[in-house]
Structures are given as structure tokens and as C-alpha cells.
Amino acid sequence: MSTKAPQPSTDRPHDAAQAVEHLDALVIGAGVAGLYQLHRLREMGMKVRAYETGSGVGGTWYWNRYPGARFDSQAEIYQYWFSEALYKSWQPSERFPAQPETERWLNHVADTLDLKKDIQFNTRIASAHFDEANDQWNIETAAGEKLTAQFVIACCGMLSAPLSDRFPGQSSFKGQIFHTGLWPKAPVDLKGKRVAVVGTGATGIQVIQTIAPEVGSMKIFVRTPQYVIPMRNPKYSKADWEKWGSRFHELKARVRSTFAGFDYDFDAGSWADKTPAERTTVLENLWEDGSLALWLASFPEMFFDEDVSEEVSKFVRAKMRERLQHDPALCDLLIPTDYGFGTHRVPLENKYLEVYLQPNVSTVDCRKAPIERIVPEGIQTADGVIHEVDVIILAVGFDAGSGALTRIDFRGRDGRSLKAEWGNEIRTAMGLQVHGYPNLFTTGAPLAPSAALCNMTTCLQQQVDWITGCIDYARKHGKKVIEATQAFQDEWVQHHDETANKTLVVKTDSWYMGSNVDGKPRRLISYIGGVGTYNQKCDQLASQGYPGFAMR
Template sequence: MGTLTSEKAGQGQSESAVASYDAVVIGAGVAGLYQLHRLREMGLSVRAYDTASGVGGTWYWNRYPGARFDSQAEIYQYWFSEELYKSWQPSERFPAQPETERWLNHVADKLDLKKDIQFNTRIASAHYDEASHRWHITTDQGEKVEAQFLIACCGMLSAPLTNRFQGQADFKGEIYHTGLWPKTPVDFKGKRVAVVGTGATGIQVIQTIAPEVGSMKVFVRTPQYVLPMKNPKYSAEDWAKWGAQFHQLKKRVRETFAGFDYDFEAGPWADKTPEERTAILEKFWNDGSLALWLASFSEMFFDEQVSEEVSEFVRAKLRARLQHRPDLCKLLIPTDYGFGTHRVPLENKYLEVYLQPNVEAVDCRETPIERIVPEGIQTADGKVHEVDIIVLAVGFDAGSGALSRIDIRGRGGRSLKEQWSQEIRTAMGLQVHGYPNLFTTGAPLAPSAALCNMPTCLQQQVDWISDFIAHVRRQGKTVVEATQEFEDAWVQHHDETAAKTLVVKTDSWYMGSNVEGKPRRLVSYIGGAGTYHAKCDELARTGYPGFDIR
């Protein structure tokens, strides 16, 4: 339980009660739920806050048609309890959003977490007080809270880009952002629908609503390499088999490049004959997962020739599915960037949607969207595409957006939003110099910002943060802050690692290219989740060098 103190609200105003905690957690998604559980287990008084009306994080907000994760159910899991793992049986390999939301509620109920979560509450500001070494936090309802530690579990894709086009408020039909989807189902039957955006989210929406719509116009700017998903149902017997592998899986995912149970084990590209390479690519293509991207040949990330050969292998698969129609192939198959340097979506008959007579792909490179008008979408050629419903699958301010939308101020009143508007920096995505006792998960410059099976990397960060807080408390200290030198060294290592890859040569949300004015830096550490976890473990073993503990 927290304690109550009083605070003068201002001159001439009465004192107001201020709840005081050892720690405050922002967010009740995969990371926030586990962070709350760990801190409570340690005996800390802790309160979590979430803008939503229930738990789930991204799986609460992203309830758009077709939403599902692309990590297999057996590894999209919590690893701190074998009993918890076995207590829930997924229905299929890649469960859809409603099931995932139910699973996270199951976890929260099993651990009795909801009593310590305040829903329907947005954290508006968090200011560090140097005299008391505590964070002073204000909610959007004016409630004031203070805590020694502030742990941000806000999510890496939780700051939707909502006002993307001029005139959105003038549209007389219905308009929806995929990241802010309503709980009430949207009726697409027989409607004229526009979908703006063909990233992973847009693809899921398009393939799902295509059978219902009267007509659909898809506004395509950046084509995607896609992989066909194989999504078999899971029986009780199937899940029992995975449960029997709990400890092996738990260890395995922590060691691999992207936190999955597969890794790059095909051997060097140069050692294979062309026939052997093709056979390996075919095997991973047929797996129906992200394995072709994250377990075939790592050289695709570094070597332009290998990248082109792998990319051409995928392009040939996509051309065949589009019946080799030149118009669709030109618009929907990438040629100006390599496979895997963008986020690779899994899909289910997505390309075949464009072969429907009632579906039109609009080339936004030739005719960009100019504005939204009352009747629909106006493109640069002056044409108005009249529609009844607009679905905006236009993405997020990834990694940094959720934190920079909160007024976070550290030592000397420095503003995180202002700092990150100039340059996005962190110390391993765990702290930011100048912000004592602030810890972050899913933040920039860690694998969890994009390049990881999220539960793997988020749990690792939560465990590391929790163990660090326990260490600080055992030492009888009250403040911990990453040093400038340590942060500088990590940023340099992050940039040097990224510069060796082709990812930094590609415009994508990985590089912040989707947000006007955002500083260009790879949002996620690309040295591998396994490597990152080993570096974190070494810090803990050696007494946390690089952190000022006082």
C-alpha cells in the first residue's frame, strides 16, 4: 500500500492529498503487468496506471479486424512461472487479438494485479525533485502521486500518428485509426472503404475485411515483402508438448538474435551452392513464420549481393501470386530496398485481395494523398476517391513517442521531449542520463524497441530493472542514474553496430522516417537480443558499472 502526504496546491489553495509509493509503473501491457508483479513480490508499494479501461497494452488498443501477433503462441509467453504457462491453452499458432487480450486478463487475474492498477488514467507529467530524490507525477485528472522509482512500460508502438492528413475532421463518413480501434464492431458490409497504409497492420485489415466490403481502395506508398502465415490449430495434446519444453524454450529465446526459438543456423552463405541456398530458403519460406527473415542467412542484413538474391527469391514468390500482372507487381513488390530491412509482415492471402474486381490499388508515389474532403480522399491529381469509411493504418511514433508525449523532466528541469526532438539517446534503453530513478522498457536503443519477440525482451528488461532496484535498496542507497560516459559509449556502440547493416540505408519506422522531423537513428539495437542480454547480465555481475548509485 502507498501512503498519503499533503501538498499545497498553490497560493490561496487548500492542501490536497498526494499518494506516495516506492514505485509507479506506467502501462499495463505485457511489460507493465510483469513489472508490477515483480515489484510487489519484492515488497515495494507500487501503483500502475494505464490510459485504457483494461489490461493488455497494445492488445487492448489494436483490436482492428485481423489483428494477431506473428510470434508463435508457445514463445509469446511469460517465463517466470511454469504453472502459469501451462494454465492457458492457445487455440492456434498465431492467436488473434481477442484471445490475446483474454490471455493477458487471465494473467492479471491469476496474479491479482488489477487491484493495483488505475485504469482510464493518463500520466500527464512526471517531474524529478532533486531535494527529495523522488518523482512527482500528475495524471490527466489532476491527481498527484509521488514515487522513488518511475518505470515506464509504455510500449514501443503505442503513440499512434492520428492527424496525418489535412481535412480529417471534415470527412462526413466514418474514420478509424487502427491503433485506436473502437470496441464496437465496425460494419463494412457493402460499404465503400479506403485503407491508407500497407504495413503489417494495414495488411491484416485489408485481407480480413476484403470479403465484406462493397468496394475497397488501398492507398499504397511503400510496398512490402510479405511471408505467408501458416496458422494450425492447437489441441490440448499440442500444448502439453510445448509445456513439456518450457525450460528449454525459456533458455532458448533468451539467447537467439530476435528472442524467438529459431536463430541463424543455416551456415555461411558463401559455403553453399546456389541449389543449397535455394533449398534452405524454400524450407524457411514453407515454415509459415518469420523464420525466413530471422533464421535463414544473416548475411542478408550486411551484404548487398546476398540481400538482392534473397530479395529476388521472395519477389518471385510474390509475382506468381499476383499472376504476374505488371501493374500490380510494380506497385506491390519492393525493388528499392532489400528483404528484411523493413519490418516483414506475415499474411494470409493478402496479395490475392488485389485480384478482386472490387479492389483498387492507388499509387501514392505517383499521386500522393493531398487531403481528406467530406466525400473521401483527394489525391494530388485532383481526383476525389469517394468512400464511406476510411481506415488509417498509418503507424506510430515508434519507440520514443509514448515517452515524449508525457511531460517528463529530470535534473535541472531538463525535458525528455525536447532532448529527444534533437537526438534520441538512452543508456541501453534502460535509463536516460539526467533522469535519476527513471527506468524504461521498450525504449529506443534496445532490441525491445522493434527487433525482438516482445515478451522475451520486455521480460528480460523488467527482470534486470527489478534486480537493479533490489541491489540499490540493499546498498541503502536512494538514487541511481546512468552516467554520461556510459550513455555515450552505448550510443556509439549502437550506431557502429547499426552502420554495418543495410537497415540504416532504408527509410522506415525503424529509422524514424515515418515521423516528420524525427531525428534519424535506428530505434532498435540490432546487435541481437542474445548479445544484449549477455551485456546486461555482465553489468549486473560486475556491480553495475556505468551507473551512479548514491
């Protein structure tokens, strides 16, 4: 296996005065989707290059190198499915590998496919404007390099626009301040220091449980408590991986048809048809599995029926209460009661709750005393208290789904601005295109399962394959421009909303609904009709010649 470190590309200097280069296709991003998209378009013989802000490949697994970062999809299904040989050529060390191993794996993929020669690193795409006269995109990097491309495929990532400037006064802090999504490559020494962690979502939980043994003291700022599931993370031997490898084709077919792109699905039967004892047995077995199966493979009724949601939530609350030793204050602070299990993102964890029982750990209830500002000494809350610390870790999340795209100045037909349009209302055609932006394709964008509710490798590869097939179809039929029609986009948005509004998810404030970003239009960012259903709809479009996507 390759352990070769990623190297920045240096053969294309950023010189604004150089001749404008034309590409058949430009890929933004070199993460899971970007690498595969580059591979597929290069296979078609297109002149294509990927542009990556970081100095190496990996996307999420390049940027999110904070302490404790790791998978919550099992290694055997967080995979590329286009090559059985590639699947078998890498052996994960455990069921849920940590970030450094995942970054090495993605470098192994890039090196095996010889992709890095066609990736320009350390380069941020600043703008992309559609030139209607020439049916091409005019692209400019942050360094002033100008290019043109017939197609732009944005593989920017679902969680890649960190909310880094979150509180007033951050620049005044005398100590160190880190956002988990922008964690430095150089080691950060936390030994013996007074550390504040702001945020207890999936990322905050991983940080908290990881650094607790080494910090001098830790103050955790809690606003929204989370339902959590203990992760079961056994080591994988060579024999284990050979067993998974023998199931390659089975797993490849399975993940494409399930609700969330995992190898498990809602196979337990109906809640109503089971006795209370049978329901408890199902929940206990999935709890012991130590994966996201309790959320995504127990009873789908919990997403629609408030009574079922409450019963499943009670089950999880009881498990959490036991681990908190029935401490009333901690249970009130850390166990959700105002929303149902599964209507937020459900984190996996490893002895996270037990951290709160340590003598060097204290909490701040941000529901009672919200953070007002950062001051030189630390964090000031609304009750006037200044919490003095040496290090502040901001696990405060991202502008999910849409943020990575709106931070690029995309201008479509008639000069329309994607940032302005999505600032009013977020609309897409299946998360694959946006009407008014010809030859711009997207992966991981709003209103597709890949925006949040999916094992990401499953959904991102499916979208890349569909996009590649659509471009290939157009080229073979002598068409140069592809654009989702207004009617098709409207139809998809209506279907998306009707599907979402049947669930309890839309009644819960979370980043799934854009609630974590001030002023963001409220809409479920991810299609919740199921990965299998979405894939069938995409396959049907392809088989019928892409109706709804006008070509000329």
C-alpha cells in the same frame, strides 16, 4: 482459464485536491511489460501501482483491436517465463492467435496474479518531474491527480503513440474515420460500404485481407510496398500444448540467446559455404514454415551484404509475383525493388496479395499521386482526384519507440525535458535509462532490441528482470538514487551506432529509422547486435554491481 472482463478501478477517485500519495514505485502501462513489472516489484514488498490509460489490461492487445489483428510470434514463445504453471494454465487455440484471444490471455495472467487491485485504469500520466531536493518524482495525471514516487518505470510500449492526425482536413470527413491503433470496442459495420485503407504495413495488410470479403468496395492507398510471407497458422490441440509445455525450460533458455528472441536462429550456416541449390533449399524450407524464420533464421549476411540481400529479395519477389498472376501493374505496385528483404519490418499475411485480384478492389499509387488532404467526400490526391468513400481506415503507424515517452512531460535534473532532448537526438543507456533522469527506468525504449527487433515478451521480461534487480541491489546497499552516467550512455550510443551502420537497415527509410515521422532524428531505434548479445551485456553489468549506473 479466466475469461473475466477487465474492470476499471474506481476506488481512487481523480481529485486534484486530495492528499498527495507517495509510492515506492509507479509503473506506467499495463501491457506485457507493465504487468510483469508490477508483479516483480510487488514481490519485493514495494508499495507500487500501475497506471493505465485504457479500461483494461493488455497494452498493444487492448488498443489494437482492428479487424485481423493477431500475433506474428508463435504462441508457444510469446509467453511469460517466470512460472511454468502459468505457462501451462492457458491453451492457445492456434499458432498465431488473434487479438481477442490475446487480450483474454493477458487478463488471465492479471487475474491469476491478482494484479488488477494495484492498477488504476482510465488514467493517463500527463507529467513526471524529478524533485532534486527530495530525490523523488512528482507525477500528475491528466485528470489532475498528484502523486510522488521514488522510482518511475515506463512500460509505455514500443508502438503505442499512434499517428492519428495524419492528414489535413480529417475532421471534415462526413463518413467514419478510424485509426487502427485506436479502434473502437463497439463493432464497426463495413458490410457493403465503400472503404478506403491508407497504409500497407503489417497492420494495413491484416486489415485489408480481413475485411475484403465483406466490404462493398475497397480502395487501397499504397505508398511503400512490402515483402510479405504467407502465415502458416495451424490450430493447437490440448495434446499440442502439452508438448510445448514439456519443453518450457528448453524454450525459456533458447529465446534468451537467439538473435531476435525467437526459438529459431541463424543456424543454416554461411551463405558463402553453400551452393546455389543448397541456399534455395534453406530458403524454401523457411518459406514453407510460414513464420518470421525466413527473415530471422536464414542467412545473416543479407543484413550486411548487398549481393546476398538481393538474392534473398529475388527469391521473395518471385514468390509474390506468382501469387499476383504476373500482373505487371500489380507487381510494380506491390513488390519492392528499391530496398532489400528484411531491412523493413516483414509482415506475415493470409491471402493478402490475392485481395488485389478481386473485382471490388482498386488501388491508388501514392508514389505517383500522394494524398494531399481529407475532404468531406473522401480522400483527395495530388492529381486532383477526389476518391469518394464512406469509411477511411488509417493504418499509418506510430511514433515508434520514443513517441509514447515524449507524449508525457518528463522533466529530469535541472528541469531538462525528455521531449526536447529527443527532438534533437534520441539517446539512451541501453534503452534502460536516460542520463539526466534519475530513478526513471524504461522498457521498450530506443536503442534496445525491445524497441523493434525482438519477440517482445522475451525482451520486455528481460528488461523488467534487469530493472528489478538493479533497484533491489540499490535498496540492499542503502542507495536511493540510480542514474546512468553520461560516459556510459555515450559509450552505448557509439556502440549502437557502429553496430547499426554495418547493416543495410540504416540505408532504408522506415519506421525503424524514424522516417515515418516528420522531423524525427534519424537513428535506428532498435539495437541490432542481437538479443543474446544484449542480454549478455546486461548480465555482465548486473554481476559487476551495475557500473555505468551511478548510485547514491
